[in-house]
Amino acid sequence: MKDYEPNYSGEIMMKFANAVNMVHNVLLPRIYTAGCMVDATAGNGRDTAFLAANSPDDALIWAFDIQKEALEKTRTCLQEQGQEKKVRLILDSHANLPLYVRQPIDVAMFNLGYLPGGAHQNTTQADSTLQALEAVLTQLKAGGLISIVAYPGHAAGKLEHEAVRRYLSVLPSPIFAVGSWSMINQAHEPPVMFLVEKVRSEFRERPAPC
Numbered sequence: 025m026k027d028y029e030p031n032y033s034g035e036i037m038m039k040f041a042n043a044v045n046m047v048h049n050v051l052l053p054r055i056y057t058a059g060c061m062v063d064a065t066a067g068n069g070r071d072t073a074f075l076a077a078n079s080p081d082d083a084l085i086w087a088f089d090i091q092k093e094a095l096e097k098t099r100t101c102l103q104e105q106g107q108e109k110k111v112r113l114i115l116d117s118h119a120n121l122p123l124y125v126r127q128p129i130d131v132a133m134f135n136l137g138y139l140p141g142g143a144h145q146n147t148t149q150a151d152s153t154l155q156a157l158e159a160v161l162t163q164l165k166a167g168g169l170i171s172i173v174a175y176p177g178h179a180a181g182k183l184e185h186e187a188v189r190r191y192l193s194v195l196p197s198p199i200f201a202v203g204s205w206s207m208i209n210q211a212h213e214p215p216v217m218f219l220v221e222k223v224r225s226e227f228r229e230r231p232a233p234c
Contacts, residue, residue, distance in 0.1 A: 043173045043205070043206070043214070043215040043216070043217045044070070044071070044135060044173055044215075046205065046217055047133065047171040047173060047217055047219075048074055050169075050171065050219060051131055051133070051169055051171055052078060054130060054131050054167075054168070054169050055075060055078045055079050055130075055131055056078065056079070056080070057080065057130075058075075058079050058080070058083055058130035058131050059080070059082070059083055059084065059127075059130055060083070060084055060085075060086075060125070060127045060128060060129050060130055061075045061079065061083065061084070061085045061086070061129065061130055061131040061132065061133075062085070062086045062087075062088070062118075062121065062125060062129055062131070062132040062133070062160060063075060063085060063086070063087040063088070063132075063133050064088050064118040064121070064132060064133065064134045064156050064160070065088070065089065065118065065133075065134055065135045065136060065148060066087040066088060066089040066094050066095055066097075066098040066113070067089065067094050067097075067098070067135055068094070068097045068098070068101070069087075069094075069097050069098030069099070069100070069101030069102065070101065071133045071135055072085060072087040072098050072101070072102065072111060073098075073101045073102055073105055073107065075131070075133070076102060076105065076107035076110045076111055077105055077107060079110070081110075083110055084110060084111075084112065084127075085110055085111045085112070086111075086112050086114060086121075086124060086125050087111055087112070087113050087114065088114045088116060088117070088118040088121065088156075089113075089114075089115065090115070090116065090117055090146075091146060092115060095113045095115055098111075098113060099113060112124070117152050117156075118134075118152065118153070118155075118156035119151075119152040119153075119155035119156050119159075121156055121159045121160065122159045122162075122163075125159075125163065127163075128163055128164070128165045128168075129160060129163045129164050129165065129168055130165055130167075130168050130169075131168060131169050131170075132160045132164070132168075132169075132170045132171075133170075133171050134153065134156070134157070134170070134171065134172040134173065135173045136148045136153060136172065136173060136174050136175060136181065136184055136185075136188075137174075137175040137178075137181055147178075147180045147181065148180075148184060149180065149184065150183055150184040150187035150188070153184060153187070153188065154187060154188070154191055157170070157172075157188070157191065157192075161195070161200070161220070161222070164222045165222065165225070166222055166223065166224055166225040167221070167222065167223075168221070168222050169219065169220065169221050169222075170218075170219070170220040171217065171218070171219055171220075172188060172192075172217070172218040172219075172220075173215050173216070173217050173218075174188055174189075174215065174216045174218065175215050175216075176213045176215075176216060177212050177213040177214070177215075182213070185216060188218065189204070189216075189218070192218055192220065195220070198223075198224060199222065199223060199224045199225075200220055200221065200222055200223065201220070201221045201223055202218065202219070202220050202221075203218070203219050204216055204217065204218050204219075205217045205219070
C-alpha cells in the first residue's frame with residue numbers, strides 16, 4: 025500500500041471554531057488507512073468528498089440520504105474531485121444501513137440537522153439517528169471512530185441532541201471511549217461534536233461475511 029499524504033485545506037487547518045472542521049482534523053489519521061467508511065448524512069457532499077479525497081484508492085464509502093437533491097449535490101461534489109468510483113450513494117434512511125453495509129466499518133460520520141439551503145422541516149430525527157448509530161457501533165472495528173455533529177439550536181435538533189447524548193453516555197466504557205466538544209463562548213446553542221472510539225470489539229460486532 026502506498027503512503028497517503030494529508031489533504032489539508034486552509035479552511036480545515038485554521039477554523040477550529042467550526043465543529044465540522046474539528047471533526048475532519050480528528051478523523052484524518054484514521055481515514056488515511058480506512059477500508060470501509062460511512063457518511064450517514066450525505067447532505068451537500070462535503071463529508072463524503074472529504075472521506076474520498078483522503079482515503080486509500082481501494083477504500084469504499086457508503087453515503088446515505090433520504091433526499092434525492094442531497095445525493096445529487098454529493099455526486100456533483102465527488103465528480104469534481106474525480107472520486108465518484110469510491111462511493112456508493114444510497115437513497116434511503118441511514119437507519120437501514122445494515123441492509124447495505126455488510127463489512128466492518130473503520131470510520132463513520134453523522135452531520136445531523138437539515139440540508140444546507142434546504143427546507144428546515146426535512147431534518148434528521150432522533151429515532152432513525154439512534155437506529156443508525158446502533159448499527160454502526162455494532163459493525164465498527166476495534167480502533168474505529170464515529171463522529172456526530174448535532175445542532176441543538178432548533179427544536180428537532182435539540183431533541184435529537186439530547187437523545188444522542190443520553191444514548192452515548194451509557195455506552196460501556198470498557199468497549200467505547202466517548203467525548204463531546206462545543207464552543208462555550210458562542211450564543212444560540214452552538215453545534216456539539218461527539219466522538220466515539222471503539223477500543224474493544226465485544227459490542228455485538230457482526231462478523232465479516234464469508
